Amino acid sequence: MLSKLYNELITRINSFILLIIAMLSAVLPACSVKEDNRNHTANEEKALSRIIYVQQLYNLTPAEDIIPEIKSTIDSMRRDGRNPYYFAALNVLIDRLFSEGHFSEADSLAVRMHEEAAEDTDSLSIAMAKRVRAQMFYKLSQPQRALNELEPAKEYITNPYRSSADFGTATNILEWLWIISHELGDTVRMNNAGTEYAHLVEKNSTINNWIDPTGHYPATAFAFKGAEAFSKGQTEEAKALLDSAGSYVIPSLPSRAYEHLYEVGCVVKASEGNRKGAIADVDTLLATHKDFPWFYLKDLLLKARILNMIGEHENSASAYSEYVAFHDSLSNNITDKRLHDLTVLYRTEIDREQKRAERFRLFALGSVALLLLILLILALLLAAKEKKRNRLLVERLKEFDLATENIHQPNYNDNEVTLSPIEKLDSHMLHDRPYTNPALSRKELAEFIGITQDALGQLIRNEKGVSVRTYINSFRLEEARHVLGSNSNEGIADLAVRLGFGTSRTLQRAFKDRYDMSPTQYREASKEIENTDT
Numbered sequence: 001m002l003s004k005l006y007n008e009l010i011t012r013i014n015s016f017i018l019l020i021i022a023m024l025s026a027v028l029p030a031c032s033v034k035e036d037n038r039n040h041t042a043n044e045e046k047a048l049s050r051i052i053y054v055q056q057l058y059n060l061t062p063a064e065d066i067i068p069e070i071k072s073t074i075d076s077m078r079r080d081g082r083n084p085y086y087f088a089a090l091n092v093l094i095d096r097l098f099s100e101g102h103f104s105e106a107d108s109l110a111v112r113m114h115e116e117a118a119e120d121t122d123s124l125s126i127a128m129a130k131r132v133r134a135q136m137f138y139k140l141s142q143p144q145r146a147l148n149e150l151e152p153a154k155e156y157i158t159n160p161y162r163s164s165a166d167f168g169t170a171t172n173i174l175e176w177l178w179i180i181s182h183e184l185g186d187t188v189r190m191n192n193a194g195t196e197y198a199h200l201v202e203k204n205s206t207i208n209n210w211i212d213p214t215g216h217y218p219a220t221a222f223a224f225k226g227a228e229a230f231s232k233g234q235t236e237e238a239k240a241l242l243d244s245a246g247s248y249v250i251p252s253l254p255s256r257a258y259e260h261l262y263e264v265g266c267v268v269k270a271s272e273g274n275r276k277g278a279i280a281d282v283d284t285l286l287a288t289h290k291d292f293p294w295f296y297l298k299d300l301l302l303k304a305r306i307l308n309m310i311g312e313h314e315n316s317a318s319a320y321s322e323y324v325a326f327h328d329s330l331s332n333n334i335t336d337k338r339l340h341d342l343t344v345l346y347r348t349e350i351d352r353e354q355k356r357a358e359r360f361r362l363f364a365l366g367s368v369a370l371l372l373l374i375l376l377i378l379a380l381l382l383a384a385k386e387k388k389r390n391r392l393l394v395e396r397l398k399e400f401d402l403a404t405e406n407i408h409q410p411n412y413n414d415n416e417v418t419l420s421p422i423e424k425l426d427s428h429m430l431h432d433r434p435y436t437n438p439a440l441s442r443k444e445l446a447e448f449i450g451i452t453q454d455a456l457g458q459l460i461r462n463e464k465g466v467s468v469r470t471y472i473n474s475f476r477l478e479e480a481r482h483v484l485g486s487n488s489n490e491g492i493a494d495l496a497v498r499l500g501f502g503t504s505r506t507l508q509r510a511f512k513d514r515y516d517m518s519p520t521q522y523r524e525a526s527k528e529i530e531n532t533d534t
Contacts, residue, residue, distance in 0.1 A: 048085055051089050051092075058070070058095070058096055067097065070089070082120055088128070091113075091128060113128070123156040124156065127154065127169055127173060130156075131172060154170065154174065174193045191228040194225065194227060198224055201218060201221040215248030216248075219245045219246070222245035222261075226242040226268065256289075263302070266285070266302065267302075270306045278310060279303075279307075304317075304319035394529060425460075429472075435473075438501070473510050477511060479499055480511065492507060
């Protein structure tokens with residue numbers, strides 16, 4: 001028994017492959033008679049063989065994970081150059097991903113397909129991408145969203161007779177428009193799609209002298225015409241059109257090639273009370289779509305309607321119950337797959353975020369380290385530059401000291417009459433060093449030269465251009481500079497107290513303001529100069 005079922009399965013699969021290959025070999029070359037790019041024939045044949053291989057993988061290995069192999073084939077097709085065959089292969093991969101419940105990856109791939117087609121300004125492939133997304137929305141029970149995605153797609157095909165790919169995509173879009181409109185109950189849009197489909201098939205036969213050896217296209221065209229006639233109450237004309245469609249059926253090919261004939265035929269036959277014919281057609285549809293749950297579900301509902309039309313209400317209720325059960329099962333299955341898919345996607349995204357955060361952390365640490373290194377280098381360069389400047393300044397001050405050390409400094413006890421007030425004051429500051437008293441003020445200095453405090457302030461400002469406090473500190477700072485530039489090891493704090501600054505902080509601030517360096521820097525520069533000279 002199992003062997004018989006296995007053989008039957010293989011026979012059906014091989015028949016379906018023969019149908020695909022026959023349709024491709026009949027439609028693609030015949031419609032390509034007037035193509036201009038004949039220099040790419042070899043590449044097209046290679047791409048065609050690959051898309052057939054991808055389709056065979058999809059059909060012959062339903063229970064195995066063939067997605068990596070399909071992806072590998074598609075990658076090689078992309079490297080050879082994107083073309084309609086490449087996008088057709090992407091379509092197969094998306095369908096496989098969707099069937100296995102990888103909804104997010106399928107949708108992302110469909111979006112990428114659209115983006116790549118847009119990059120290539122390939123209007124045909126853009127139309128294919130839109131059709132692929134519409135199919136996914138339809139299978140997810142979102143017919144209106146599918147229609148919104150699909151309806152603009154046909155506008156991208158400006159000349160459906162230019163090539164086999166243009167013709168195949170255009171008719172496929174119209175076929176899906178018919179299916180989705182029928183699902184939505186939009187008879188006007190459904191009939192318009194069917195009429196346009198039939199027109200394309202008839203005109204392609206005229207323009208390219210094309211004959212479809214599979215009978216799929218003319219049978220579908222007549223079935224769509226029959227559906228339109230029946231919707232307008234023209235039952236006899238509908239029957240005649242369906243008879244014309246039936247004349248194209250090839251029994252050796254899978255029934256799926258003529259699914260629309262059976263779909264329309266069962267309704268027309270049921271309306272006339274042809275129970276046997278109606279049930280036979282709907283059972284054929286169920287057998288054809290047993291591996292396509294979204295179509296099988298619709299067939300169950302159609303069977304319930306047909307049974308109700310011919311008066312078999314009990315069987316109709318049973319069929320409807322089967323429909324409800326299958327609908328719930330399919331919905332639960334899709335929901336479970338979507339939850340699993342979202343869980344996998346969430347975990348993948350978490351891993352990606354963690355890796356991204358780790359890379360960012362490493363980048364941030366590297367950036368901080370680099371910044372610190374740059375700051376360190378800048379600090380060293382600035383320190384070296386400042387050290388060089390300090391040394392140069394100290395050298396200039398020492399040279400000034402050498403140049404002035406032999407100049408006679410007047411003593412106010414000698415030739416007191418000949419000294420001016422400011423000279424007398426300078427001599428007093430140099431020799432008596434009253435500035436070592438931290439409490440020294442203008443009062444003591446004014447009394448020394450016999451003038452008022454205000455007159456002293458005015459005198460110092462006129463002669464020296466500074467205040468009395470600055471004048472006093474200048475002598476303190478000069479002595480501090482000489483001490484720091486000598487071999488003395490006197491501490492800064494002790495020096496500050498001895499010279500009347502009071503605190504080392506006061507000395508350091510005043511020294512920095514006058515010589516643009518700290519006392520310690522001055523001492524270091526002096527020692528460096530001394531060591532260099534030695």
